Amino acid sequence: MLLLWIWCLVLLVVLWLYLRRKYSQFSDYGVRHLRPVPLLGNMTRLLFRMEHSTDFIDRMYKAFPNERFIGLYEFVSPAVIVKDIELLKKITVKDFEHFLDHRAMIDEKTDPFFGRNLFFLKGQEWKDMRSTLSPAFTSSKMRLMLPFMVNVGHQMIETLKKKIKNSKTNYVDVDCKDLTTRFANDVIASCAFGLKVDSLVEENNDFYKMGKEASTFTFKQLLLFFAVANFPKIMKILNITFFSDTVTNFFKHLVLNTMNERESHQIIRPDMIHLLMEAKKGKLTHEDNTINGADAGFAAVEESNVGKNNVNRVWTDDDLVAQAIIFFVAGFETVSSAMSFTLHELAVNPDVQDVLVAEIRENEKKNGGKFDYNSIQNMVYMDMVVSEALRLWPAALGLDRVCTKDYNLGRANDKCDKDYIIHKGEGIFLPIWCIHRDPRYYPNPNKFDPERFSEENRHRIQPFTYLPFGAGPRNCIGSRFALCEVKVMIYQLLQHIEISPSDKTAIPVKLCKNTFNLKIEGGHWVRMKIRE
Template sequence: MFLVIWTVALVAAAVLYLKRTYTLFSRHGVKQFSPLPVIGDMAKVTLKMEHFADQIARMYNAYPEERFVGRYEFTNPMLLVRDTELLKKITVKDFEHFLDHRVLIDEKVDPMFGRNLFSLKGQEWKDMRSTLSPAFTSSKIKLMIPFMVEVGEQMIQALKKKVTDSKVGYIDVDCKDLTTRYANDVVASCAFGLKVDSMTHEKNDFYAMGKRASTFNFRQMLKFFAFASFPKIMKVLKVSLFTDDIKYFFRNLVKTTMDDREANNIIRPDMINILMEVKKGKLSHEEKSTKDVDAGFATVEESVVGKKEVNREWADDDLVAQAVLFFIAGFETVSSAMSFLLHEIAVNPDVQERLYQEIMDNEAKNGGKFDYNSIQQMVYLDMVVSELLRLWSPGIALDRICIKDYNIGKPNDKAEKDFIVRKGMGIGIPVWGIHRDPNYFPNPDKFDPERFSDENKHNIKPFTYIPFGLGPRNCIGSRFALCEVKVMAYQLLQHMELSPCEKTCIPVKLDRSTFNIRIEGGHWVRLRVRQ
């Protein structure tokens, strides 16, 4: 009888707790969806009935009159902010209220992820941002372009050989595999100073380990949500995102490379060299020259937060964490963007032809010279990449965490009370929904680079185009990512003609088995060598 009483009491307490949790928004006049016990609004995603990107878009579109709506990631309440003026306040004007990202990985359990720039919080994040921002200026990226070009040349040679060996004049390739290998080799060169040819040596250690570290499959993404929803439980269980062999591989790679360069006085303009300068306190901010050409329309500028001088010593593990973050961001997000770009070029022959003509014009104008300044002067290439990042932004949604209570105002014009965001509540920024809102981008599902022409781009409303985030906490590597995408597109189109094949998915359907944006069945296109 005693056991029965306690069981009933615990069940009743759980029911009351869940009821109070899942009515948090509705009790305060905020529209919300209909969460299920424990799983919240994540049922369709966890059951693989809906891709996370489609869920974000659906929730964004469900209440068009609301400035913000409530959603639940399991038992974790979040506000999904729809109003762009409100986004400006949260990410810029009142930034200090929303300084941090949500807790994902505990730094004591997994310092390789918990100590990187994305995960750091408060003053530590500000210091690290200021420390690293000089590494991602135009002058630094310019020096890395030859490394990207070298990787592209390896890719073209390998593709031409495969076409020749096919005996039919073409090959059908899964672009996600192609772009992942390209991105892997670029990061290996630009970050770690390694020459890796993943197109020829398909099973090399760096590619294999990198793919394991950066491919966030369904199970890993559920871990992310578990870290956000049940951080104390995950900390007690000491759950880590990376396996021990992955941690050892990258820590050993960074430290041994640094030691070797120090011992042999090797200087190479890459990320390892930059981190060595950070360790010595030699990396300093530069004044932006009027001659500097930016990386494109999508580039985000550094805020005053990232331009402050910092005199702080960082531990070796902190530097390893930044190198790993650079790798993961460059490996997965950039390769995803490039794979969708190649798909759109293949299924839009008019776009491909105009882009090819611009490439040929650049070749003739510059005598085959291909560098940072020449590629950034290619107007149509920038239009194509800008539209790609609107329609297929790898950042499906962004997040912030409220670090001190904040009056966010009324959810709609008819509401009677303001809503107070309490310390610890998460804020979601629905990039996927905003980028596909017909009020901001007419006929939003169409791939239309003309949106970003000189005649049209001034019509884009501020805070509606956010592929690299908003405010001081935007993506520090936007210039690098844009250059990498453009270099690959340039070299591939210069030598190859792209077209759909029998396995090309038209229209695109997202693969629901992963949280990454991937096409169901693969990103298949046909490649022919241009005559």
């Protein structure tokens, strides 16, 4: 018995010494950080759902206002939260090669169809895949896909009108998160897979069910994310996957069967499956991403030289399936989030809605009812509204990077006496949510104000303080598609439907704590009636 007590004491001492060494990493260099809880680090409040992810990162960001960067302990792993804009620029652009990769979230051997997509690929493989796919996301390709989006919008409007006309009150209260998720689902079904789906009528269709399961990041998946990022060897041994076999097999069979059918019947449709098939044959080439001088809007990001390289690499069918899946997952959640929060802001800011409706009517009059890619890109106030919605409600709370080779971050503050070296394998977090709501960059930051992005004011926005689609070579490849889809949906909806707050509209907004996604607690409710 005495021997057992001795061993327990020894183990406790070893654990204490281990944690003391681990949790002294930032202190040794004068890097400010919140005091960690043994084994849990700074993750306690997030793990026990005491706050949403936005509150968690915002609390870290504001705790030490004058630092260039601060420390964070994810359990026992150190990570750095970058606050200084010049340092952020260096990490994402100038010294990009030191921070080339995202942290591992899915093991490609355990989950090949999710782990080998563009988001999770690393090093040269990522560069080659980015170059392969980049030509599929230029403005000229988006112009070809716009009619598919418009057709889905017609379906949505017809269904909403029927519901309103059948109601006894001449209006319906709609959870616009559900509405925009179904719209995004049907757009992806059409633009990516060539399928005609009407999720507002067939509410439980397989495509919607599988997409919702694949793109909804629950608290369980949040824990898995941190577990894979911090304990990759253990998670690999346990062989735990993020997604069920049902979801994986559904998308695998859908993509491969569609490709095989088109190959055998020589079917050509200008959608994402076709572009992936062209990419596999090496027939996609990068071109100028503007149409008659019109780009996708202020929020759109430019493709770097990495994405414009010519690549002769041969990709497997599994690799192409993985790209189709990430296109679906990213488009399903992030685009629906942008649309639902934009609708919420239009409902609670009727003055903004009135100006936007006036611009839509002016566009209809000027173009004789014609609605195409150029006309939607030339709508200045529409771009201002969408840009501001993405500032206030960015789909990505931050950018994560992993250090691929040791890097000198410099000194955390003026009082530090030595530079902090971030080592290979350690994480970096760039807090988009906090930067977008920092009063130093955006006065009265919690106010929805599209005028920030007017021609007269946009020059006041400091470079690298507006990052809805990331920055540098690893920015979001689908920014043009996302912006086009959001604008098409808002345009068509406001053409026919007036939006206002309902009794269930959340004012002010409070976010759900049980999901990693941005979601309003109680739902994104608004009231809709047919516009006169």
